[in-house]
Amino acid sequence: MNRTTALAVAGIALLALATGCSDDKQVTLPSGSTPVGESLPAATEQPAGDPATGDSPMGSCHVTVTGYVNAEWTSEGGAKSVGYGPWIPQAGGTTAIGALDESFFILNCKGPGESYIGFGPVHKAKIPMQPGTYTIEPATNVAGSSENGIITAMLGFDGTDTNWGASAQGQLVITAFDDQHIAGTFTIPVTDVLTKLSGTHKGAAVITGEFDYANPV
Known part of the structure; x- marks a missing residue:
């Protein structure tokens, strides 16, 4: 199952459930990542996503x-x-997607096409x-996620034809979290994680957002 499918399935599973039922550390982020290789392809411009949805009763996430x-x-x-x-x-039970306790945590910001960033717990x-404040550790696999830390990020950019992941430590800062909503910000330096396999480096970027x-239940 690829990254996008995994995140989509998790969201759909939660939707079905909702319908059926009435040691953290701060880090100083680097300014960016050092490109690998002698030269990089030209930067990729992507179209803007959907119009701002800040007035939605369900809230929104804005990504740059x-x-x-x-x-x-x-x-x-x-x-x-x-x-x-x-x-x-009736949380606390076990379903086909696992235990419905504090380990079931999904935060997705879906953009146009294959562009997205999602967060979930590690192990x-x-x-x-x-x-x-949660440290997002550098990617440890070709999917772009990390086996280290407490929360990991998974992301993709439409039209880039590669996998992306954190190139250095980033942060997910949850500023508010109660039974009504969750809010916060994130900043993560990212890079093409398939460079060693493809032999071509697609470049580096920084992804920031607020949510x-x-x-929704």
Whole structure:
């Protein structure tokens, strides 16, 4: 299952559930990543995403990408964008997608085409319902996610024909998290993680965003 499919399935699973039921550390981010190879292809411009959806009752997430990829989009909240075990009625049980406890945590910001960024726990780590700062560790696999840390990021950019992942430590800062909503910001330096396999480096970028999603259940 590829990265986009995995995130989509997780969101759809939460939607079905909702319908059926009535040691953190701060880091100083680097200014960017050092390109690999002698030269880089020209930067890729992507079309803007959907019109701003900040007035949606479900909230929104706004993403900006600068560097080799230049893109910006705003995604709307809802069950495909955010999910948390304790938000679901009768949480604490076990389903086909796992336990509905603090380890069930999904935060997605979907852009146009294959552009997206999503966050989830590493090794079923439990994410408490409270503000916190989480270090996003550099990618450790060709999918672009990391096996280290508490929360990892998965991302993709439409039209780039490669996989992307964190090139250095980034941050996910949750500024508010209760039974009504979750809000915060993120900043992650990213790079083409298939360079060693393809022999071609697609460049580096920095992805930043802010989100405020309502509990969709």
